[in-house]
Amino acid sequence: MQPYPGSVGPHERRIHANRRNHRDRNRLGMSGSGLLEIRGLQVQFRAEPPATAVRNVSLDLRRGECVAVVGESGSGKSVTAMAVMGLLPAAPRTQVSGAIRFEGTDLLALDPARRRTMCGTRISMVFQDALAALNPVLTVGFQIAEMFRVHQGASRRSARRSALDLLARVGIPGPRERYGHYPHQFSGGMRQRLMIAIAVALEPDVLIADEPTTALDVTVQAQILQLLADLRSESGMALLLITHDLAVAAEVADRVAVMYAGRVVETGPVGDVLARPAHPYTDALLRSLPGEATAGGWLDTIPGMPPPIEQTPEGCAFHPRCGWTLERCHSERPELELVSIGRHSACHVREQVHHGG
Amino acid sequence: MSLSRYAGRRLLLLVPVLLTISLVTFFLSRVLPGDPARLIAGVNASDEQVARLRAEFGLDRPLFEQYVEYLSRVVRGDLGTSIVSRRSVSADLADFFPATLELAIAAMVLTAVVGIPLGVAAALRRGGIADNISGVVSLAGVALPVFWVATVGLLIFYYKLGWLPGSGRLDRAMLMSNAVPSRTGLLVFDSLLAGNLRVFGNALWHLVLPASCLSLVTLPRVVRITRSSMREVLEQPYVAAARAKGLPERRVIGLHALKNALIPVLSIGGLSFGFLLGGSVLVEQVFGWPGIGKYAFDSINYLDYNAVLGVTLLATVVFITVNLLVDVVYARLDPRIRLR
Ligand SMILES: Nc1ncnc2c1ncn2[C@@H]1O[C@H](COP(=O)(O)OP(=O)(O)OP(=O)(O)O)[C@@H](O)[C@H]1O
């Protein structure tokens, strides 16, 4: 393992050692198949009528794997991530049910303080808008070093050293000068690097990245994705990548979960799913991608709008916008069913979509 | 720009402001009905006596000439002589201002110590106890005049209960003994510097009631702005991000959120320092506090022109200096602000 350029503090070595332990345990089969297992997650916001943002979502993230969660705006991607991080508003305002198991421990059943300490150390998150997610009145150096100070009780000096290493690691030029700068003094791409630095500081097992590149232009986007890939290959951390960009998913992810109106409607290995979608929604998303398939022609856009979460349609939520609609789609909600090995789709006509296309 | 250059430029601005203020105050005070010479000489004085007094004070010369002469003296640091006290106005101000400053600082400290935690607690739990209390405080600040609160406070805590002293800055005996040398004029500091804890305690004790009443001017404002600012900050992504970092909630609220929430609190609080000085006129009256408010009140009553002008100029300088301080601290707190 090639550590960061420059010196590596003692506590970092300790983390590396910990990580090896995790891996060994995993190899010995001591933890289950999934590092992070979401089972039947349901999130309801108190409102009139109650707004259910996430419905019966199940997802698996294995150690070292990258799963992309894709879907239109409002499909519940961020709410799912927030639920994992425990960042949703407290109980009366939000009802969360189901299970979120991390290494077999149900996070939803854990007491808040213990759950909080898992954040940042075992599971981290990168937010979409890095400028809004970095504290405007604290220096970036402070915000990074704080991770070592708070979680590891590192001394000021050693935390500073670790933070400087990290700044260099995520590709911030001139870490020493930049340490004392404030977020607004950085470009969009640099800010996202700073967010990533904070998130990976303690080498978490899981990184959740919620549209980490949407706010960035294409070149910078590619650089950030590359950085994430590099960090992942070095540390073996698993990545839950939330995006509405199928091209990004195709490039980075091992598997993909497509969400629509709060539900997962299709899952599978990313190559398979994108090559031969088994859900009309995935198919429509693919057609709306600018690319070779439609080069020179018009982009197909999906007709209509996603339904508001207070009034999802009966039956299959996608049926009003679907080109394959049958009678039963109006009344009978399709469950996720096996399409082929490792692939599931929640559609009554999944076979036809899958084979016919 | 460097801080000292910025401060220098801002202080330079004082010159035109002071000129304008002095001009307006000078002529306004002269057009008020009433003749200070006659007031001083008394009802039984002859016209000659009054005329002599008027000449002595230079009141018989043309107004504009008087103003120019006044200005030329002010530039040399001479604010003239008070008609009432017959002492130099500068000496009077130096005597009375520290008492007011001490009272205002105490009220400000009280406001911050009570108002900020209350506002934060109110923001954390909507509809909770703190939220309700802060609602009452906000309302009370609007509904209850300071003068009335001061009178009722005096009635209850001094006359009825006898828990707190009713007037002055120190017990009479202690005042007479001249126990601590005056360095800053602020008794609380002077007594600490002299290491005299008895005077220190007594001075604090005398401050409690007037400062509490005076803080009613600023407290509601500060509570309200802290609450709303904190609420807004708590919705910001960087607060969620701080939680996602796994920081304890204490640190998320007390450091990451609060440091942002305090920015508007500071500017509102700084601005309301001026209101404190205004409020002190009333509070000092009720509590016999030997401060500038009482001095201003008396000098207006006697049409003591030089004293009125002196107080006005001092208030202007204080106001602008406090604003400058607020700006500087503001820029320290919010790195996005550039001092210009
Ligand atoms: N705190 C909240 N209270 C009420 N409703 C909420 C809250 N947070 C999210 N929602 C609703 O939940 C639904 C799902 O939101 P979510 O943010 O998960 O969408 P998303 O898939 O991340 O979309 P985007 O691509 O726009 O980020 C939306 O309709 C949103 O309005």
Ligand SMILES: [Mg+2]
């Ligand atoms: Mg989102």
